[in-house]
Amino acid sequence: MDCMILLEHFKEVYATGNAPFILDAEAGEALKNYSFPGNVRELRNICIRLCAKYAGRKVGVDALMEELETSFPAPGSGEIQDVEAVERDLSSRGFRLDETIDQWERRYITAALRISGGNLSKAARILGVNRTTLYSRVQRLSIQLDDN
Numbered sequence: 001m002d003c004m005i006l007l008e009h010f011k012e013v014y015a016t017g018n019a020p021f022i023l024d025a026e027a028g029e030a031l032k033n034y035s036f037p038g039n040v041r042e043l044r045n046i047c048i049r050l051c052a053k054y055a056g057r058k059v060g061v062d063a064l065m066e067e068l069e070t071s072f073p074a075p076g077s078g079e080i081q082d083v084e085a086v087e088r089d090l091s092s093r094g095f096r097l098d099e100t101i102d103q104w105e106r107r108y109i110t111a112a113l114r115i116s117g118g119n120l121s122k123a124a125r126i127l128g129v130n131r132t133t134l135y136s137r138v139q140r141l142s143i144q145l146d147d148n
Helices: 003-014 025-033 039-053 061-069 083-091 095-115 120-127 131-140
Strands: none
Touching: 003 025, 003 061, 003 095, 025 061, 039 061, 095 131, 120 131
16 A cells, blocks of 8 residues: 555645645654554545645644554564463463464453553554454453443
8 A cells, every 4th residue: 555645635625724734754754654444435535634734834743643543563563472381381281372362362452442541542552453353352251431
């Protein structure tokens, strides 16, 4: 997906009567390197929000990052830290990968919700997933959301 071409298209469509925003060089690079878990729809939504908030103004990387649905993954994240512990788990009778993944997922989601004060969008950013993905996982795992 060539996000910069699509971004220009969306700016023309959604700036409607206002001067469009302009990404500074650093924000442009950050956008080019973003993985877009929400695909073209996410880019469109980002553009709509930027058009509304920054009409005719320059948008820096900090302002852009606030609009992205997920954060950039940390280098080296997801690597198995303790191979011996994993080998012990795999050698045990009754090991079920799906159950183990659900337990870890539930722990991380619960912690992110606690850190974010129950804010689903903030928790999704902490976890590096789209908020709709997080909401689906919360429902699948029957995690209770606080009704504030």
